[in-house]
Amino acid sequence: MKSVAAAARSLRKRPFRVSIEGNIGSGKSTCIKFFDKFDNVETHAEPLHEWRDVSGHNLLGLMYSDMHKWTFAFQHYVHLSRLKIQISPPAHPGITVKMFERSVQNSRYCFVHNAKKQNFLEDAEYQVLSTWFDYSEKNLDIDLDLIVYLKTTPQVVWDRMAKRGRAEESEVPLEYLQQVHDSYENWLSAPNVGCEVLTIDADRNLDCVKDDLQRYTYKILGGNHTN
Template sequence: MSKVLLQNKMLPKNRPFRVSVEGNIGSGKSTCLNFFKQWDKVEIHPEPIDKWRNLNGHNLFGLVYNDLSKYNFAFQHYVQLTRLQIQTSPPASEKTEVKMFERSVQNNRYCFVENAHKSKFLADCEYEVLKAWYDWIENNVDISLDLIVYLRSTPEVVWHRMVKRGRTEENAVPLDYLKEIHSFYEQWLNSPEKVKCKIITIDADKDLENVLEQITYHSSAILGGKINDQES
């Protein structure tokens, strides 16, 4: 098995343009990622849900939604690890110029960990451990983002979408949880000291066709001007 070298922040950056597609549960992140599969120089990374569902036989994804207090610490630890692996791993191809992934290490820290602590799903000591891990990562590893695509949605809209798609682990997710996640998204993405890259906001309350129109309109900027339309 090949080893992944974390990029030290002191080294020159020699990596693809990093784009994190952000949004609440059911906001259309997968739709956005699938759109950009048409460019062969774009490397796409959906959320590693299969890993979360099977860590040596343990379905952390299912466990955390069934008992948000008992399993949140273990789940957040593993989510942070898998996001870090995606964000810092070398591109799969030498041709890759844009690396696009569903949510980021930063998102986990400032949205889901904050929400879990506020909701008492993480004890104070567990919260401090996760913060300490993140601070070390941020200070020692290049996890910087070049662009965030924010699929901004109303919690009520995405709750109905979530119910409709029927993902087993999400059946017990209440509307209030989506409202809290939305609130932390808004706090995070409106904090210049936490977000150090450009943000493109897409109105994800619209229907799928309209969302795709917005993504298409912004596609050149989303790709950082790295790829021409003729290269798709």
């Protein structure tokens, strides 16, 4: 039986949706910026500015400072902000590709799953977040058409984080990056991801990654995809 979302997709056109996925420091922002030059592509970086100022509260900083206390509130807000990006109509009719940094699916199957596994969430909190996602999946068209996975090793991204010096990330241990990496691997290797996954080796230097983005541009921007 078709879901409400599947039925909605068959009744209206929407842009080809591409989620840029990867660990902290894997190069997602760079990837997003690479595609800014295309007039038919609408890009959305991760809304860090929103997470840092929720009516004056830095939820991102609070979450990293005490994951047991703040993960539930943070992931609730993350789901909302990703949902708004993912399902909002394009800015103008010429947009045929919508590209964003991480997805609603990422929140559920990577970060929320890991938070439960590491006991950052109580079971009741986990069930609330899972139900929120299940409702979105059933009643809204949140489907992805392609995932570009910037695959890295935890040590590499940990070194990059130290160099870029974001205040909120200063307390992030290597162990946490390993947990996120494992969650990504488990999620994107599952048979029911829901779309094609294009994996790019992002341990390499930036020029090599950009070469791959150039090589796969046709695929990443939907190829012969028709709505």
